[in-house]
Amino acid sequence: MPSGLAALLDDIATIAKVAAASVDDVAAAAGKAGSKAAGVVIDDTAVTPQYVTGFTPDRELPIIWRIAKGSLFNKIIIILPVALLLSFFLPWAITPLLMLGGAFLCFEGAEKVLEKLMPHEEETLADEFAEVCSKTHExxxxxxxxxxxxxxxxxxMAIALNEVKGLAETSIWLEAAVLALVAxxxxIAVYGVVGFIVKMDDIGLHMAQRENGATQALGRGLVKGMPKLMTFLSVVGTAAMLWVxxxxxxxxxxxHPAEWFGLHEGALAWIVDAGLSGVAGLAIGAIIVGVHHLWAARKKA
Incomplete structure (x- = not known):
């Protein structure tokens, strides 16, 4: 009996060691995959604040929470299983599908550029306020x-999956666990930062009301600087759509445009690659916008 109990405890200890090793593998792979996707994560963080601009302070965090839930649903419920199935059955289809998504980003980015360049009828403050406060706008x-x-x-998720598949030992369960952890x-990281950014003016206002002079000055600086920061993030967000x-x-x-100039790694290679990719994205997006507007005009006629 004691020997049987000892054997059982040994088995439990072995299972625990295997489980711990698996958790370590998942964490290590997720960390490596997340670092590879850092560029797109930064773009995502820059793009999102523009969707919250103009809302009343009490609606900012609830809207970010709704977007975050939608983002997690995208990653866990839709993208994760589809990515695993495609990588197993139709690995060749992943790149064309990503390219279609890239074309949509180019379209959205080019439309935003067009809105800035083309004159449009100015709305009154009352009209703008009514639109921002409407449930439909939200x-x-x-x-x-x-x-x-x-x-x-x-x-x-595609970058993360590609990184996991490069491991010496992998399985569909390890891939699923890594993708879920990355998601x-x-x-949490992206929308935590976005929430902090959009509430910086409220934080600044609170600091400006404190008795400490340095805290007041910092608070006033945050309040004054937020409109400029949001404008900057709007520009960066549009650029991010185009270059991604x-x-x-x-x-x-x-x-790989950077390689045309003999650049393979480093900050300069990234800048050249992002810049030329952004130009290509704007050109592709402009073509799609033109076709879309012509088609809409034809349908209306």
Whole structure:
């Protein structure tokens, strides 16, 4: 009896060691995959704040929470199982599907550029306030943010999956666990940062009301600087759509613009690759926008 109990305890200890090793493998692989996807994560963080701009302070965090839930749904419920199935049955289909998503990002980015360049009828403050406060506007902004997030999330998950498949020993369960961990950690990181950014003006206002002079000065600086920061993030977010979308398409065709100049690694290689991919993204997006507007005009006629 004692020997049987000892054997059972040995088995339990062995299982515990295997489980601990598996958890370590998942954590290590997830960390490596997350670092590879860091560029797209930064783009995602830059893109999202523009969807919350203009709302009243009491609606900002609830909207971010809704977008975050939509992002997690995208990653866990849709992208994760589809990515695993495609990688097992149709690995060749992953790149074309990502390129279609990249084309959508180019389209959205080019439309935003067009809105800035083309004159349009100015709305009165009352009209703008009524639109921002409407439930329909909020729904449209959340849907638009979740839709854009879907493409960026697919790119993040594809990078993570590719990194996991490069491991010496892998299985579909390890891949699923790594992708799930990457999805949760990146979603928390991105939308935690976004929430902090959009509430910085409220934090600054609270600091400006404190008695400490240095705290007051810092608070006033945050309040004054937030409009400029949001404008900057809006520009960066639009640029991110174009360079990520263009990069997905350019790389999908096996092209690496930085290598044309003999650059393979480093910050300069990234800048050249992102810049030329952004130009390609803007050109592709402009073509899609033109076709879309012509088709809409034809249907209306």
């Amino acid at each position: 729904e449209n902004m959340v849907k638009g943010a979740v839709r854009t997030d879907f493409i960026l999330s697919a790119e993040i 949760v950690v990146i979603t 979308g263009g990069q997905i398409i350019v790389h999908g065709f096996g092209l």
